[in-house]
Amino acid sequence: MQNSAVVTINHLLKQFPVGGDYFTALKDVTLSFARGEFTGLVGPSGSGKTTLLNIIGGLDSPTEGTVDVLGKVLDNTSHGDRALLRRKHMGFIFQSYNLLPVYTVFENVELPLILNKVEEKEREKMVKEAVEWVGLTDKLNSRPAMLSGGECQRTAIARAIVHKPELILADEPTANLDAENSHHIMKIMTGLNRELSTSFIFATHDEKIMAYLRRIIHLDDGQISEDERIEHPQG
Amino acid sequence: MIKFLTKGILRDRSRSLIPVLVVTLTVAMIVFFQGFLTGILNSMFLDSAVVSTGHVKVTTRAYEEESQLLPNDLALLGSQQMMAELSGQYADHFWTPRITFGGLLDVPDEQGETRAQGPAVAFGLDLFSAGSRQIEIWELERRLVEGRLPAKPEEALLSSKLADRLGVRLGESVTFIGSTMHGAFTTFNFSVTGTFNLKMGPVDKNMMLVDISGARLALDMDDAASEILGYKNSLYYEDEEAVAMRTDYNLNHSDSTNIFSPTMLALRDANQMGMMVDFSMAAMAIMGAIFLIIVMIVLWNMGLMNGLRRYGEIGMRLAIGESKGQVFRSMIVESVIIGFIGTVIGTGIGLGLTYYMQEVGLDYSEALEGLTSTNIIMSNVFYAQVTPELFYIGFIPGVLATVLGTMLAGRAIYKREMAQLFKELET
Numbered sequence: 281m282q283n284s285a286v287v288t289i290n291h292l293l294k295q296f297p298v299g300g301d302y303f304t305a306l307k308d309v310t311l312s313f314a315r316g317e318f319t320g321l322v323g324p325s326g327s328g329k330t331t332l333l334n335i336i337g338g339l340d341s342p343t344e345g346t347v348d349v350l351g352k353v354l355d356n357t358s359h360g361d362r363a364l365l366r367r368k369h370m371g372f373i374f375q376s377y378n379l380l381p382v383y384t385v386f387e388n389v390e391l392p393l394i395l396n397k398v399e400e401k402e403r404e405k406m407v408k409e410a411v412e413w414v415g416l417t418d419k420l421n422s423r424p425a426m427l428s429g430g431e432c433q434r435t436a437i438a439r440a441i442v443h444k445p446e447l448i449l450a451d452e453p454t455a456n457l458d459a460e461n462s463h464h465i466m467k468i469m470t471g472l473n474r475e476l477s478t479s480f481i482f483a484t485h486d487e488k489i490m491a492y493l494r495r496i497i498h499l500d501d502g503q504i505s506e507d508e509r510i511e512h513p514q515g
Numbered sequence: 516m517i518k519f520l521t522k523g524i525l526r527d528r529s530r531s532l533i534p535v536l537v538v539t540l541t542v543a544m545i546v547f548f549q550g551f552l553t554g555i556l557n558s559m560f561l562d563s564a565v566v567s568t569g570h571v572k573v574t575t576r577a578y579e580e581e582s583q584l585l586p587n588d589l590a591l592l593g594s595q596q597m598m599a600e601l602s603g604q605y606a607d608h609f610w611t612p613r614i615t616f617g618g619l620l621d622v623p624d625e626q627g628e629t630r631a632q633g634p635a636v637a638f639g640l641d642l643f644s645a646g647s648r649q650i651e652i653w654e655l656e657r658r659l660v661e662g663r664l665p666a667k668p669e670e671a672l673l674s675s676k677l678a679d680r681l682g683v684r685l686g687e688s689v690t691f692i693g694s695t696m697h698g699a700f701t702t703f704n705f706s707v708t709g710t711f712n713l714k715m716g717p718v719d720k721n722m723m724l725v726d727i728s729g730a731r732l733a734l735d736m737d738d739a740a741s742e743i744l745g746y747k748n749s750l751y752y753e754d755e756e757a758v759a760m761r762t763d764y765n766l767n768h769s770d771s772t773n774i775f776s777p778t779m780l781a782l783r784d785a786n787q788m789g790m791m792v793d794f795s796m797a798a799m800a801i802m803g804a805i806f807l808i809i810v811m812i813v814l815w816n817m818g819l820m821n822g823l824r825r826y827g828e829i830g831m832r833l834a835i836g837e838s839k840g841q842v843f844r845s846m847i848v849e850s851v852i853i854g855f856i857g858t859v860i861g862t863g864i865g866l867g868l869t870y871y872m873q874e875v876g877l878d879y880s881e882a883l884e885g886l887t888s889t890n891i892i893m894s895n896v897f898y899a900q901v902t903p904e905l906f907y908i909g910f911i912p913g914v915l916a917t918v919l920g921t922m923l924a925g926r927a928i929y930k931r932e933m934a935q936l937f938k939e940l941e942t
């Protein structure tokens with residue numbers, strides 16, 4: 281792994297077929313993220329933030345260029361390998377929390393561990409730890425329907441961190457939350473970033489998030505218009 | 516993982532209830548129809564076997580050729596020995612001789628003049644021998660309308676229809692007028708000890724039942740029999756077995772150059788019965804296939820709707836690192852669980868209904884008594900029948916259809932681009 285970069289992107293081009301033509305969503309993107317970064321992709325709607333996150337997560341593939349994630353060149357890997365990479369080393373957080381409604385907080389957080397075939401005893405320990413991080417210990421046996429939006433998102437964060445991934449991708453994690461809950465969640469994530477050196481990449485246009493970021497990459501029309509470092513972020 | 520999925524299915528009733536219900540209902544219907552059809556067909560086969568064909572029967576080639584005429588001059592001789600041979604060779608069957616004969620019944624008044632007269636078809640059955648199951652399989656005790664069973668060779672039972680028509684009362688005697696096996700004119704007096712009703716439509720319109728010893732006296736048929744009928748000990752007709760047995764017997768015993776040599780016939784060889792046997796098998800197969808397709812289509816559609824509702828879940832699972840194949844497989848596992856639950860409940864309900872119809876039955880008397888043809892021997896009351904296969908027959912369509920339906924629906928996952936599935940997360 282060269283200079284401990286978590287993600288390295290070179291001359292990335294992403295086009296979507298639209299009718300008989302192509303729509304260019306990302307153009308000549310060259311970027312790298314170091315371990316432990318707390319970075320945001322910022323830009324107007326349609327600028328390509330989600331597309332870039334999906335490509336980093338291996339959920340979508342580049343049209344041209346190379347994407348190297350956690351030492352693996354995504355182009356050369358199979359669907360299964362990419363799924364494995366996500367399962368072991370990445371966590372996802374979405375705008376809509378995507379919790380499974382029939383399962384409790386505990387079970388929702390447990391799912392990635394079941395997929396990773398972690399033993400039951402060990403699972404319980406890890407789930408409790410993750411839930412403690414997000415401050416939901418008293419809601420372990422609640423179903424999502426009984427939780428507030430903020431609590432749902434905290435559950436989703438616990439699910440994303442339970443297997444201690446190196447990289448967390450978060451797409452508009454605060455879009456459905458009020459100011460208080462947004463700050464609460466950002467504090468949780470900065471804490472995780474500090475204590476576990478988990479790398480975070482956000483896609484957002486929420487001002488509240490930006491205040492916490494240590495690096496902001498501005499996307500405009502599929503291109504990087506500015507790569508900004510912030511010395512003393514809030515939080 | 517299976518534990519995790521089962522927990523989900525049991526909790527998410529809204530998602531699993533309807534598929535389970537569909538499987539339950541269709542499986543219950545399959546089980547019940549199967550039980551009902553089996554019941555009807557088996558009772559039809561048994562009725563036919565009891566009254567006319569046996570599961571198999573042995574007669575002479577000549578008698579068989581002209582059997583419509585009841586040609587007792589062509590009957591089997593040495594029936595005693597033949598009975599012994601058949602019993603020895605085919606021990607899972609029981610064998611019984613029978614003389615079927617036709618003639619006029621004459622009812623005299625006090626002066627000995629004819630009071631009433633009419634045609635009759637008489638059956639000389641083995642009612643008296645120890646170990647004979649004729650009274651049992653004819654269910655004579657239950658079907659007796661008045662009086663008692665014959666105890667002597669000269670005693671007879673008349674069907675209540677025949678007795679009514681001739682105006683015969685119990686204890687009176689009737690004179691059979693016909694010919695002996697040697698072609699000589701004969702008369703023979705039977706005393707009527709009882710009347711019966713077979714409840715099989717018009718078959719017993721002209722029927723008289725006597726012991727075979729009485730028939731032998733009347734027709735001068737010592738040690739002879741029109742036919743020797745064989746029944747499976749269990750009373751279930753097994754078509755393949757009966758056909759194999761008849762083929763084998765005829766190969767070894769029947770001589771095509773000798774019209775008096777014995778020949779064996781299976782139930783399916785009799786009038787229309789072969790068609791019934793084939794029909795019954797085809798009907799069951801077609802029914803099974805139709806149900807299978809219906810369930811599959813219903814579940815396919817439900818699977819699609821469910822799939823749509825669950826794109827969020829599927830996208831999330833892909834994101835946390837399940838592969839498409841894993842998601843697809845876990846949907847299949849879910850469908851197996853759902854199919855299994857539905858099938859178990861459906862089989863229970865179907866068995867319950869079948870059992871009820873086995874005990875109570877469906878009475879068709881009025882419709883059937885109206886028929887005039889005596890060709891079809893069919894009971895007036897349809898009973899369903901609980902057979903061992905009913906316990907597992909639902910599992911094949913129940914689970915298979917659920918799985919196939921889900922697989923069809925699940926193809927959508929494969930067809931869709933991963934990123935597309937993922938897009939649905941955004942909303």
Ligand SMILES: Nc1ncnc2c1ncn2[C@@H]1O[C@H](COP(=O)(O)OP(=O)(O)OP(=O)(O)O)[C@@H](O)[C@H]1O
Pocket residue numbers: 296297298303304305323324325326327328329330331332483934935
């Ligand atoms: N599968 C697709 N097919 C065609 N066009 C697509 C597809 N996915 C994205 N696009 C287009 O690519 C562009 C970038 O989309 P993307 O979702 O990355 O934007 P975004 O920056 O996340 O916007 P938002 O802030 O609204 O979430 C948009 O114009 C979008 O319409």
Ligand SMILES: [Mg+2]
Pocket residue numbers: 329330331451483
């Ligand atoms: Mg977006």
